[in-house]
Amino acid sequence: MSRTRITSFLIGLLLLASGPLMAAEYKLDTEGQHAFIQFRIQHLGYSWLYGRFNDFDGSFTYDADNPDKSEVEITIDMASIDSNHAERDKHLREEDFFHVKKYPEARFVSTSFEEHDDDTATLKGDLTIKDVTRNVTIDVEHVGHGEDPWGGYRRGFQGTTTIKLKDFNIDYDLGPASTHAEVTLAIEGVRQ
Template identity: 65%
Template sequence: MKKITLSLAALALTSTPLLAADYVIDSKGAHASINFKIQHLGYSWLTGRFNNFDGEFSYDADKPEASSITVNIDPASIDSNHAERDKHLRSDDFLHVDKFKSAKFVSTKVQADDDGSLNLHGDLTLHGVTKPVVIEVEKVGEGQDPWGGYRVGFEGETTIALKDFGIDYDLGPASTHVELELHIEGVRQ
């Protein structure tokens, strides 16, 4: 009788679906990035990134719609590879980092598409304004890392209008929107 009970208990444990795992974004190991690009006068692209951010997410490959993510961004860490331009981007013409010391994305819903991609809905707070955005996301991969941990990575894109976030500095008609490109690798906790 004990063998049957133990066997049933073992079967029940092995057939129980795994719950979502929690991950920390590996920004310290530089395995994640938040990049942006915006048209410069319609002639070229200005590109850059935010160097300081952190966050965590929950993910279950069998039920991706139950996933969630929170990302905290230091807008003062903006880096367009040009010191004078970065100083201007930190000013009250753009990010006004003296007044708005943080930016944040908090997911509200995840929709899985038939092709395996995800639509990540959430609230982006930037320049003191919170607006809903949708980020198109694809999983890059997941598995064991060489150090005994487990990782999963995603990439995503979205476009935001500067005026939606109270940034109304006139950069010309070709420069009203910013494209955000996200590369996120998380380490399972």
């Protein structure tokens, strides 16, 4: 074997060996329904109305040795909104709220991830709803990670944020206690 081939072979081995040090990519486990996007908003200031989006997809990368390089991308089918009331959901899909015929998807793309020492992190990114994109901050908690019973490897996070409806051109009057929605993302990813 020539010296050039030996050198190429050794470089290839080094690149393969360094593979695990790179960020791992995880696909959201939406098929097994181990990922959720839920929201709650006050109803007239008397109680909380809860709902969720049933259809969404996405992925994230994470490297425990270099967590600040983590990235997240999620796409939500806005017509899949489910507040446990068919007539309300129909109204939420119309122009007063999400106008899903014109804006069928919402999208979140991360811009930064800052991990803290207590299994929490701060995730920032661009959230697009309707025709508006705003930077939002999500408070993240590591839930856990490890091998699953099917030979895969999973990692889970939970994040919460609060969004102002008017920031996304949702200006329907729900009363003074109902101007913001709290959003929770419970994300479990399967390493690819």
